Amino acid sequence: MGRFISVAVLRELAKHGKEINLEKNCVLTPSAKDLVKELGLTITHGNQVLSSAGDKVIPVDQTLNTQPAPSPALVHIQEGIDNDLKKKVQKILEETLKPACPNPQALHVRGDQVIIQPFDQAPPGQRVGLTDVVTAKEGNLCAGFMTFDHSELPWFLNYDEADYIIEGDFMLKVGDQVFRAKAGDVVYIPKGSQVVFSSPTFCKVFYVTYPANWADFCD
Template sequence: MGRFISAAVLREMAKLDKDIVLEEDSVLTPSAKDLAKELGITITKGRQEIVGQSVSGQLAGQPVNPQNERQVTSGAIGADTQNADLKKNVQKILSEVLKPACENPKATHVVGKNVVIQPFAEAPLGQKVGLVDVIDARVGNMASGFMTFDHSRLPWFLNYDEVDYIIEGDFVLEVEDKVFRAVAGDVVYIPKGSQVVFSSPTFCKVFYATYPANWADFCE
């Protein structure tokens, strides 16, 4: 399996060049493809342009319009030196993004009665939302913690995976065109790349786990 190119990785790559060449075995996530179209990025694998306004390079049995043809050779854009520099920068970005959040994970015990949930600074004005991480990137590659919602709503974009376990109360999750109403004992999973609204019509307390642990670094 090749490297996965996420929207976060692609955004960093686009800072260097709007014409991006990927290795043949790279896998572009759906959110990354949407971002490429939004930012006007052209992405090429080998001799085939996979995101852009036209197909660059000649595929077997298909003619090429000279006016639209781009010069793409074995994953190279422009001069050899430019390609080498671009590849080096892409590798650096990938190594930073894909490296584990915690270099030395360790077993940790959190005493629940000592946990104090703080007001969430990113909550909209007037919304009573509490949040605290009890496990973070200092000790593990997954994070976990507690959230509370007191007659409140929190619109949010997840650039990470999350699992929520409802401890008490009524929890509502809106994602795309679906609405999940969960109560104590229920579990919900939210995939990376989801635009959501967390809320409770009354009060609820939720235990969450996220991957990667440094989820806050991926918030836009």
């Protein structure tokens, strides 16, 4: 089974240079391919080279034939660099792909005991409440409650999220899209979205996010 190279992994690798050599069984996610163009990277991947110039894929043999043969000393140095890079890639993959919670456990949260606290990252004057009831201590996803009282919250999602509207009127702006949801509705927001949560009146929302430890991968 191939190993997926996410945006977070690729950004980490790009810190060591714009030419990155991946093992043959690695697979770039669509977002990671977009990042190749954004950062101007060149990815050596199996028997192909993925270049940021026009998203062009060139056989490795073709690229090698246009270059002079390297000296034995240079080959030895390159092999050392490649081995070092492989170790770094392996370490990054292990950190990125490991579960948020090593020992997930069953949990019963009593709704009548949940106290929703003011969200300290809300803009001044905005009455936004938020409380996590499942965290990385208990599982690989996070869950909790949000409230919006005639308020809005701009936010960037470094994770996937699904929201179930418990009561009231909920509004969500994702780019040029605006969703108006009511009690009983569900909305899904993909990772990497710039959004604005809001309510023209009052609403209470139950949310689920994945992974639970998304904050560990923020820049």
